[in-house]
Amino acid sequence: MLEKNHLATKPAGKSDAWEAIHSSKNDTWRTPEPLYDRLDREFHFDLDAAALKHTALNERYFGPDHEDKDRRDALSNDWDGKSVFVNPPYGRGLGDWVRKGWIEAQKGKVVVMIVMACTDTIWWHDWAWKADQIRLLKGRIPFRREDGSKAASAPKGSAILIFRPTKRDRKPTFVSWTFNQHD
Secondary structure (H helix, E strand, O other), X not given: OOOOOOOOOOOOOOOHHHHHHOOOOOOOOEOOHHHHHHHHHHHOOOEEOOOOOOOOOOOOEOOOOOOOHXXXXXXXXXXXXXXXXXXXXXXXXXXXXXXXXXXXXXXXXEEEEEEEOOXXXXXXXXXXHHOOXXXXXXXXXXXXXXXXXXXXXXXXXXXXXXXXXXXXXOOOEEEEEXXXXXX
8 A cells, every 4th residue: 555654744733533544554444335335326336446355345356465466556457347446545645546547437447436525635636627527525424444443534525536438628527415324
């Protein structure tokens, strides 16, 4: 995954959750299954491109602990799904994942990514803006810890980026999207 030596310094008054999500201390937050299930009903995923063996939400996945060494580095390999789900690590390499999602969509895939709605970042303007649709979530996603235990909700808003093969001059549509963890 990401190198562990790029830790953000927590500003005064910020929570431990803020520090964790702004560092590479923990980049293995699990997607809540009801959120994945809702998106899967719509997109019919056949690949989870950023998982661990025990967190994968699809039989076919890429992850650093995959037993097949060719499926350990999702950023360096072609994604072999037609409809790809990605909850990438939220560390400093997030922009690389969003760029990869766009590249894979240009190869004919639908790529659905959950990311922080960091509209002030370079990666957002360079890559997220290329999404066919950007769903800005109302409320915060209740991510789970790697072991599946309950964690505090994300300290920032999230967006779902939907990349489809499109012409470069097309602008994204924006949607206000509500996720109810009981969907």
